[in-house]
Amino acid sequence: MLTMGLDIGSTACKSIILRDGEQILARSVVPLGTGTVGPRKAFGEALDLAGVARSEIDRILLTGYGRFSFDDADGQMSEVSCHARGIYFLLPSVRTVVDIGGQDVKALRLSEKGALENFVMNDKCAAGTGRFLGVMAGVMNVKTEDLGALSEGATEEVSISNTCTVFAESEVISRLSAGVRLADLTAGIHASVAKRVASLVFRGGVVRDVALSGGVALNRGVVRALARELKIDVLVHPDCQMAGAIGAALFARQQL
Amino acid sequence: MPDAMPELEEMLFELGEVASHPRRMLRQYLAAGKKVVGCMPVYTPEELAHAGGMTPMGLWGGQVTPSLAGKYNPVFTCSIMRSCLEYGMSGVYDGLGCVMMPMLCDTFRGMSAGWRAGVKAIPLVPFIHPQNRTDPGAPAFLTEEYRVVRALLEKHMHCEITDEALEKSIEVYNAHSAAMRSFASAANEHLDVITPAIRHHVFKSALFMPKEEHAARVLAIVRELRKRPTHVWKGKKVILTGITAEPEALLNVLAENGVAVTGDDLAQESRQYRTPIPEGGSPMERLPMERLARQWFDRRGCSMAHETRAARGRMLTDMAKETGADGIVVCLMRFCDVEEYDYPMIAAEAEKAGLHCLCLDIDQSTRDNGQSRTKIQSFVEMGM
Numbered sequence: 147m148l149t150m151g152l153d154i155g156s157t158a159c160k161s162i163i164l165r166d167g168e169q170i171l172a173r174s175v176v177p178l179g180t181g182t183v184g185p186r187k188a189f190g191e192a193l194d195l196a197g198v199a200r201s202e203i204d205r206i207l208l209t210g211y212g213r214f215s216f217d218d219a220d221g222q223m224s225e226v227s228c229h230a231r232g233i234y235f236l237l238p239s240v241r242t243v244v245d246i247g248g249q250d251v252k253a254l255r256l257s258e259k260g261a262l263e264n265f266v267m268n269d270k271c272a273a274g275t276g277r278f279l280g281v282m283a284g285v286m287n288v289k290t291e292d293l294g295a296l297s298e299g300a301t302e303e304v305s306i307s308n309t310c311t312v313f314a315e316s317e318v319i320s321r322l323s324a325g326v327r328l329a330d331l332t333a334g335i336h337a338s339v340a341k342r343v344a345s346l347v348f349r350g351g352v353v354r355d356v357a358l359s360g361g362v363a364l365n366r367g368v369v370r371a372l373a374r375e376l377k378i379d380v381l382v383h384p385d386c387q388m389a390g391a392i393g394a395a396l397f398a399r400q401q402l
Numbered sequence: 403m404p405d406a407m408p409e410l411e412e413m414l415f416e417l418g419e420v421a422s423h424p425r426r427m428l429r430q431y432l433a434a435g436k437k438v439v440g441c442m443p444v445y446t447p448e449e450l451a452h453a454g455g456m457t458p459m460g461l462w463g464g465q466v467t468p469s470l471a472g473k474y475n476p477v478f479t480c481s482i483m484r485s486c487l488e489y490g491m492s493g494v495y496d497g498l499g500c501v502m503m504p505m506l507c508d509t510f511r512g513m514s515a516g517w518r519a520g521v522k523a524i525p526l527v528p529f530i531h532p533q534n535r536t537d538p539g540a541p542a543f544l545t546e547e548y549r550v551v552r553a554l555l556e557k558h559m560h561c562e563i564t565d566e567a568l569e570k571s572i573e574v575y576n577a578h579s580a581a582m583r584s585f586a587s588a589a590n591e592h593l594d595v596i597t598p599a600i601r602h603h604v605f606k607s608a609l610f611m612p613k614e615e616h617a618a619r620v621l622a623i624v625r626e627l628r629k630r631p632t633h634v635w636k637g638k639k640v641i642l643t644g645i646t647a648e649p650e651a652l653l654n655v656l657a658e659n660g661v662a663v664t665g666d667d668l669a670q671e672s673r674q675y676r677t678p679i680p681e682g683g684s685p686m687e688r689l690p691m692e693r694l695a696r697q698w699f700d701r702r703g704c705s706m707a708h709e710t711r712a713a714r715g716r717m718l719t720d721m722a723k724e725t726g727a728d729g730i731v732v733c734l735m736r737f738c739d740v741e742e743y744d745y746p747m748i749a750a751e752a753e754k755a756g757l758h759c760l761c762l763d764i765d766q767s768t769r770d771n772g773q774s775r776t777k778i779q780s781f782v783e784m785g786m
Contacts, residue, residue, distance in 0.1 A: 211772060211776075223779075224779040224780040224783055225776065226776060226777075226779075226780035226783075227780055227783040227784075250773065250776075261784075262780070262784050264753070264758065265777075265780060266761065267761075267773065267776070267777055269734075269736065269763040269773075349746070349749070
């Protein structure tokens with residue numbers, strides 16, 4: 147039995163095809179978000195990679211910010227539920243999931259059986275989100291995906307405010323103008339994100355093990371900074387970016 | 403109004419019209435020669451205006467992106483205050499004889515200065531509720547504040563407010579509060595009819611209608627509800643707390659996800675009606691101005707009224723248990739520090755009681771509710 151999960155985020159689309167809710171047949175990540183060709187592309191790529199037709203997929207479930215905007219599916223569920231289910235599939239020991247998405251940050255609490263017990267989400271503010279990192283990368287003229295490696299060369303951490311993305315952007319420009327090293331500035335940006343995210347996680351409570359999901363989890367600098375703020379190891383699965391799509395595919399299997 | 407609507411639905415539709423068109427109501431009152439007094443939220447002693455023969459109207463702003471108000475109110479302040487000032491400065495509130503404004507939080511202090519500077523055509527009647535509510539001198543202080551309010555109303559509105567008239571107005575307001583409590587109770591038996599938005603309409607319309615008229619309509623609605631068989635709600639139920647649960651689109655998201663509202667602690671809704679104006683014990687306490695002032699000291703579980711022991715969290719969990727609610731939705735007004743301070747205690751109390759606590763960001767100046775939709779849907783999906 148084949149199911150597909152399509153996670154239509156604000157900055158990227160991820161799709162996954164599962165066989166019998168256990169085996170990953172195909173995965174696709176397209177760095178284009180809702181309102182673009184991204185969802186259709188991620189959808190088609192996963193089908194091509196699995197070598198199956200749409201008609202062979204028994205159920206397709208959407209999730210993510212753009213889950214209401216794609217009509218070739220059988221249903222939708224929230225990204226909160228899907229990330230919880232997806233991370234439990236990837237890392238069953240996890241009880242606290244931190245999902246840093248393009249414009250949302252979520253802290254989820256799971257039961258021992260993987261059920262979503264509680265969650266907290268950020269307000270309408272880009273500080274502490276993937277968008278924050280994207281804006282800062284743009285100001286520094288580096289690629290967002292290169293920020294993690296860049297921060298590894300830091301010798302000190304430059305203090306950057308996390309109150310507001312626009313204020314922080316001005317601070318980064320000011321620091322660049324003062325000749326601060328990019329590596330040190332990047333480390334400061336990661337610390338800024340981590341502090342903002344940690345304050346949200348503390349609201350929901352921290353229960354071991356803790357995992358980071360979403361595309362930002364691929365940034366090693368953010369993972370290190372978050373572990374330091376939470377004073378706890380933060381697990382990252384290689385498929386962390388796919389967690390929402392995996393959760394959607396698992397829910398699709400459950401609904402059959 | 404749609405044709406052939408049953409009596410209950412017709413009455414609910416009419417209150418929905420009132421709640422959605424306060425400006426239209428203001429124009430009607432002015433055309434009828436009434437003197438209208440604006441009442442800023444909350445705990446404004448409307449009874450004084452009512453006793454003077456005036457028509458009090460609640461001022462709760464609206465969905466607008468302020469521009470003029472930015473001259474006096476920073477962006478990082480409560481959107482109700484900002485939109486009220488915007489409406490004052492742009493002429494939307496023209497026709498009001500004056501505006502009563504309580505200094506219940508720091509934003510109000512700046513707001514009063516902004517109003518005086520930016521809305522010169524509508525005189526301001528400011529007053530202060532004492533936050534130290536256990537000080538023996540506090541009731542006398544508030545009574546004196548209300549005397550000043552009465553004198554200013556008489557001056558600006560060219561009327562007289564007698565003790566006898568105030569006594570009658572107090573009875574009208576107490577009867578109205580009782581009617582609102584009856585409605586809240588009856589609504590819970592008919593959650594198929596009283597959707598979150600309709601419940602909100604019934605409460606919000608009270609802000610723009612004379613209380614005796616509104617109470618009569620609400621009691622008629624309660625009678626019609628009680629004629630119908632009780633409805634068993636199969637979806638989730640929640641308690642709302644906060645300043646407001648607006649915009650209405652947010653309430654519609656609750657309904658779309660099968661969530662009913664079984665109680666509220668919203669400043670715009672039930673919080674105003676749960677504390678009667680006391681009768682008073684001694685002859686002095688039975689004087690109407692004293693009675694009016696003493697209501698403030700009986701109020702419990704409000705972020706704007708200081709309490710030595712925070713009672714709000716427990717009050718909400720008790721309300722949830724009584725009404726069978728699955729969770730508490732904190733409608734957190736953006737940049738409202740007094741509400742922000744209460745949130746961790748509410749969340750902790752909810753967790754202790756085994757209830758989920760959902761926090762929604764409230765901001766009148768935005769129409770996007772994507773994040774709230776995700777939070778509400780996730781709440782419904784919990785346990786799947």
